Amino acid sequence: MSSAAVEVNGLVKRYGDRVAVNGVNLSILEGEIFGLLGPNGAGKTTTISILATLLIPDNGEITICGYKLQQEAKRVKPLIGLVPQELALYPTLSAWDNLAFFGRIYGLQGANLKERITTVLALVGLSDRASDIVQTFSGGMKRRLNIAAGLIHQPRILFLDEPTVGVDPQSRNFIFEHVERMNQEGMTIIYTTHYMEEAERLCDRVAIMDQGRVLALDTTKGLIDMLGGGIIYLVLSQSSPESLLPDVRAQSHVRMAVEEEGRLKIETTNARRALLEVIQLCNARNVSILSLEMREPNLESVFLHLTGKRLRD
């Protein structure tokens, strides 16, 4: 990982009055798996569609592998591969025919085309189903073939747009292994998802997006560390928990405390120790704890912290 494979500055895309992407800046390094994490409608697919030359941005500058996207799209296109969110395949054709078609579109032919089809079919574990019609495949097999079609021309950068939607856990793991293997072979992968587990497992760095903006961008660890030791939610017997807030904030393992929808929300540097401190405080004040929720820090809680809503809202 060294030079930037993708540089995005001030990217804006509007659909009428709605701003789908609002001033996004990204710098994606060569050879990394970069995640775009956010709920549906966050602007991930629009961003990836612009980077894959499908959409024309209203504003902003994009450089891919050193080429200005808007001016040199013809040079960029052979370098990128796209695996759309949909199963972008011809269901009445065989797996081989599908790959042969997409290969020809990228200028492959003859022995080279056959060799590439054989290679990618083996890579996604579909060699024995090459001549079968795609509509007879299971959902997971179709997803794998969908990825194979994006790899047929050996792109340097692969855009994977929610590649595990509707996939069973076994096929999902299979896809993860492929993604990791391709990355180990040097491919830069830009991966959009609204599953934080996927981003945590696969991505070197993650940009959290919501409402067209990048809210945070860092390594998974860096993002989680934003929250320190986790968040505690308490519902107290006391009708106005605000009076307790100054003392809660004064505890040594509490970073911040606020009243939120009748609950105390406590961000900590160490959740377990902070919980002990707060319980002792409540006992001392004779305040009963009616319910307690402790969230270990993860990308979901980071997203919640940043937006006030859950990823799957």
Add this chain to the structure above:
Amino acid sequence: MLKQILAMTWKDLKVFSKDRGGLVLIFAQPFMFILIMSYALSGVFRSGDRPIQILAANQDKGTQAASILRQLGELEGFAVETTWEGQTLTRQRAEQLIVAGKRNLALIFPPDFSEVLEQGLATAERRTTKIQLIVDPTTSSQFVEPILGTLQGLLERTAYTAMIPKGVDYLFNSLAPQTPAPERENLRAKAEKAISGGRTPAVTVEQSAPAGMRVNKSPDVFQQNVPGYTIYGIFWIVSLLAVSVLREKREGTFRRLLAAPMGRTVMLAGKLMPYYLINLVQITIMLGVSSLLFKMSLGHSPAGLVIVSLAAAATATGLGVLVAALARTEAQIGGLTVLLLLSLSAIGGCFVPRFIMPSWLRIAGLVTPHAWALDAYQDLLVRGYNFAEVLPKVGVLGAFAVAFFGIGVWRFRFE
């Protein structure tokens, strides 16, 4: 670029070959129409309640032609027009009106019509003459035959009315009382023979085409229906092409193609080409099978058939691109194509010959590519036109194709 177009063409042909519904729509449906409609309507190319309009150029110096025209006009179901826009019709003007498609029948009475009809039985050299019935070659024989029969009947009645008094005079003058019996018998036989038609009729009706139109034979029901339903059939490619584009968009393959190193025009050309080829195969099968099975004449100009077919197919696929650009759902495509194709086919004369339509509808038909394609095919199949003579209509079809494709590309939503 060409390789990408060929790759898309080959892929779409493969997809199409597995689409049974599409195959039935494109190949079986028009054939079914040709068979059913041709057999069902084989004797029915009538004008319904509207009178048959006949142009008449009366060059007769006597009164007999005018008498026949008056009687013809008084018959139910016939309307005789001896003037056009206030001017007496001439043969040349009548032929022009038929070539222009305004009427499809004209009667031309010769100058000596009355003179020939009224000639005495004693005339040493019996003279004959002909009435010309000029017919647009696309007019069904089932339509023309009753007119010929009616005309023949009127002619015979007029002929007897004009000739019998002169015959009776002739008999009185010939049969003097002192004539011996054998000679009397001989004269009676001569008169009977003369009146009963044993001699060549003095006036006959000859059917012909307007000057410049060559005809190898009268059009049959298949020559009417095969081009009509072939054109109707090729335009169903609009539905297949538009649905194919919509599916590519819906299923994401369109996004994959947009990300590929391929221009948008190349992409549309690649999408259009397979359906253009399917159209050409469709036309070849329709005309070829009709020629083999129904012995339908294909005219004198294979090159003309090729150029008209190329232009008609381009128009149909161009309309497909336009519908693909405008429709957003399969339901919209279904509704739009059914409405468009049935309306255009009907107005364009694919189901009912345009010559029996009211004049405003005949004019309205000219806004459809179907009418121009059908006219061009009938010029070749029925009227015997050559390659050069159909080029103007090919040009109009080409203009339709360019307009449809141009607007389609302009309105096409790639995003």
